[in-house]
Amino acid sequence: MKKKIAILGSTGSIGKYLLKIVAKEKQNFQIQLLTANKNYKELLKQTQKFNVKNVIITDPVSNKNFRKENKNKVIKIFDDFDCFSKIFKNKIDYTMSSIVGLAGLYPTLNIIEYTNTIAIANKESIICGWNLINKKLLKYKTKFIPVDSEHFSIWYALKENKNLIDKIFLTASGGPFLNLHIKNFKKIKINDALKHPNWKMGKKISIDSATMMNKVFEVIEAKKVFNISYKKLSIFINPNSYLHAIVEFKNGIIELIAHNTNMMIPIYNSLFDTKKKLNFSNKQIQITKLNKLDLRKVNFIKFPSVKILKKMPNKNSLFETILVTANDELVNQFLNKKIKFNQIISKLTKILDNKKFSKYKHISPQNIKEILKLNHYVRLKIRSNDI
Structure with a gap:
């Protein structure tokens, strides 16, 4: 059938x-x-x-x-x-x-x-x-x-071991500016920020990858989906994007999930029953990439966006809507040449620290109307520069 x-x-x-x-x-x-x-x-x-x-x-x-x-x-x-x-x-x-x-x-x-x-x-x-x-x-x-390739990888790894999880590491490519000196961030142009080294993506997500906000979002997503505290979530830089997640289990086992930079893989595996014999054509092991995983810790000076995670509440709240909406608006401002690249995160941090928004950390969304209403309110405030 x-x-x-x-x-x-x-x-x-x-x-x-x-x-x-x-x-x-x-x-x-x-x-x-x-x-x-x-x-x-x-x-x-x-x-x-x-x-x-x-x-x-x-x-x-x-x-x-x-x-x-x-x-x-x-x-x-x-x-x-x-x-x-x-x-x-x-x-x-x-x-x-x-x-x-x-x-x-x-x-x-x-x-x-x-x-x-x-x-x-x-x-x-x-x-x-x-x-x-x-x-x-x-x-x-x-x-x-x-x-998402990272979250699918974690989900795949946890299917049989949900209760044994100790820590999760998400990986990030570092985007187009991984090796760019911090002093040059003020000079970054739109076309430079859109040139992701490994993935072909839309403009919005490409900019989020360049600031590493995309990885901040993915950590928040992982926290919610896998019901795990922020203390047990970390980010590693993996420049070639071959490694998507690392899961450390309480029994001492560490599982690394890797696949080519091809979204067809998680989509394919979500569509089919994984108990069925599958035949995905793109399954050759990339030995060179495995030998050059080059895992690194995040440089917080170059990528201050990651420090935003310390501001996030442990429980579901409307504060996440403010984060998503404000970032979306600021990325649009950068793409429309209204602000500089390095201002995206500095302005976002200022917005999140504003008292009129920080109070939402303690309010859990009860329905979709609350989320959409707040989304509209934040956009109006940012567009009118009333912050």
Whole structure:
């Protein structure tokens, strides 16, 4: 029987990777739903290629254009994420949640009750709304798989040893400025910050990698997903990005999880039952990379973003929403040439230390409206320079 799947954000990089896998295994899958925001032309191609009967396009203009160009009258076209009960009469097998940013939280929460497994590639949703997500996962007995390469690696390592975990080390490439002298950080240009040495990524995440904020987010994500204290989470620099995580167990065993810099690997393994015999073509061991892991401790002077972790509360709070939103706004300011690269983290730190925001460390999100309302409030404050 074919696995029934849905992809939230099918026109993004994660969605496209997943569809490449499905294309090679068409006999095993039936796509029930694809979604997009504005890229209606790519979505139309996807629906035609995979014979998809349900689509969601949230941008009104793109939705209208899709309806005009779509010749297949069988396709049901929706404009928001309140339609899942109309699409799914029974639980489907697998959902990939890969909508970028906090825009992905609402559809993620909504679809959990309609899927047996949900793979989440949206760190903002996990960071800001994990307690809401986890509550729904437990209520509807839905299996969760993280898709970020580091978190998938940890999840994979912990499947049989959850109670033995002692410490987790996430790895970071160090980005394009690992070997750049700190005195030159004031001169960094946008194009320089976008040149990640190992991964092909979008502009926002590329800048986050260059400041190492991406790794800060991943530590927070790991803390929530694996229910572990910040004291047991650390970061190592691994310049070639071959090693994704190190897990130290209480029995003295240390497990290193490595794979090529290819997001197809965690996506592929999240899609298939790992008990099944798999045949992933990209499985050759890179001996040269293993011999040159070159693990290093983080230079806090060069990457002060990592010190932000000391400001984070141990319990789920709305403070994480402030962190995610403020960083997002400051990265946009840098990309729009309004601030310098080294100002991203200095301004972010100032915002987090502001009394009007630090009080949110003690407030746990009770619903998605609180998160989205605070997200809007923080953006307005930063854009109006009222901080």
